[in-house]
Amino acid sequence: MTDQSELLSPDGDGFAPGDPVRLLTSSLAPMMPRLHPSAGQWLVPAVAPLRAGGLDGSGITAVVVDTGVLPDHPSLRGRVDAMIDLTGTGREDRHGHGTVVAAILAAQAPGVRIISVKAVRDDGTADVSLLAAGIVRAGLELPDGGTVNVSAGRRTPGCSGTCPLCSAVISLKAGVVVAAAAGNLPGITYCPARSTISVGAAVSWDADADFDCPPPEWTLRPG
Secondary structure, three states: OOOHHHHOOOOOOOOOOOOEEEEOOOOOOOOHHHHOOEOOEEEEEOOOOOOHHHOOOOOOEEEEEEOOEOOOOOOOOOOEEEEEEOOOOOOEOOOOHHHHHHHHHHHHOOOOEEEEEEOOOOOOEEEHHHHHHHHHHHHHOOOOOEEEEEOEEEEOOOOOOOOHHHHHHHHOOOOEEEEEEOOOOOOOOEEOHHHOEEEOOEEEOOEEOOOOOOOOOEEEEEO
């Protein structure tokens, strides 16, 4: 595995360790007030499990590199095996984005186990060094392989795949699969999405899409 200090040095693609990254979402506003509006209420994703080939995620561990998670969310209770904070702001999610990501994942794969690596601060901000460190730490949490979800990144159309974020993904051992948000712009314009599995929306490689992938329906339930 590549030494982390090598991943965080400035490179020819114009990255520097302190460069900001952003959550790839339509709004950077905190989601927690809507997700958990009161002590007895939660929004939960109303999605059916994805069971292609009869698979439901059993035996798989997924690391969510994000704003942390709230293990008390109804979709996550008893499913979170570890919570790691790299931001210095505490392990739990105070923003909501990481909990939303983990809840959708858990709803679609009922057998999956969750590990949270908090690499985005409570206000939704992070930087290249913090997110790269989160990706590396996620790989270390999966000695037997598994999946890593990264819904944050930095828009860098000129990256040649050697930036700290892409290098962090490439450094992970075989058996660790990373899925990263690409943003809905032509081509894969965000790192680390360009170096791993990514999904975006575009009508062609040279035109913005006139649509977006709709989020799942959410329902308010007591809990």
